[in-house]
Amino acid sequence: MNIEKLSPDKLRVTLESAELDRYDLDYISISNESPGTQRMLKDILLAAFSSVGFSTKGSRLFIEVLPGKNEGCVLYLTKVEETHSGAGGDAPAPRRAKTSHGGYLLACHTLEDLIGAVGRFTEYPDIPLHRSALYSLNGEYHLAFSPVRFGLDHARMRALLAELSEYGQAEEATPLREAVLAEHGSTIQQDRAVEQFIRYFQ
Template sequence: MKMERLSTDKIRIYLTFEDLNERGIQKEDMWREIPKVRELFNDMMEQAYSELGFEASGPLAVEVITHPAQGMIVIVTKGSLDHEDDFSYSDEEVLYEMEVTMEQSHMVSYTFLDFEHVITVSKLLKQFIPEEKGTLYSYEDQWILQIDSEDLEDDLFHKLIALLSEYGEATSLTQSVLEEYGKTIIAEDAIKVIDSHF
């Protein structure tokens, strides 16, 4: 579990599927008010306080974004909730109320330390993934290839993940983070562009 402060009232937490499995939580459980999810959230808030000084009190908006290969991103924002709470606790020791929203991203993001690996992966991917796929970013001395997997059938999706995992490492960086803090190298059709130029 990794976390970072986005502003005074907002933090972002990266949860891998391994983090969830260790606690016996499936991603579908994140929707439900069950003790394991509550315990996970309490642990996240304790860690956020100790690492970032982020104190979870009052109303909290919690946005959970699932990524097919990387895990989940949880964005916690302090402030007033606009409408009825979807998710609240009544225990006296809990000082916050939560409104949870879930969304699923189909973006698969992998980071590569060497551009040669990006070239190799692109040449292998073009054999079975539509060439009109991929965006390439540069971020903190690494290359990040992001591919929308929404229209891929299961077998192609598993091939994609296997191949990307062989040369790179899954990352939880979102498109918005990469666009804001990284540099867009190839905005679209990255697989095709890289294959044709290298």
């Protein structure tokens, strides 16, 4: 575990796959509802306080999760707002950790690559999509999609991402990245983009 204090309010934590294994996690399965994630965050925050003096007392956390090297991950922990103490000086409200991941972006250079990638989704009917949208920016096609998290088979999800990577660059999405696409690019299909492309091109 490598902990870096980027600012008084922000940490970068790099975890190797063996460290994730101790909590029965990989970067895809990290979520606020996971007991393994809660144990991991508790250990990270204790270590961060001990090593760099990072305290979350009275603060809420925004947590970004990105894939790291060799199946590890990188966490960005940011204190985003102060909470007020309760009546009579009680302890502050509990922290609420939010993870930004849950969706992915696939960037393809050509329409042919995009159509080929969309065709791969038909091979994974066990991975239903919560949403998907398609954007165009700087001559590339950007497919944003989010699988239904409940009951998600993480091994199957990794296999799908590996196949999609044959057609373009697949990576973890963040709200900021998709907001940049929506603001500076052209929206081709706002919702159910994968289903629409399968209907017309497969």
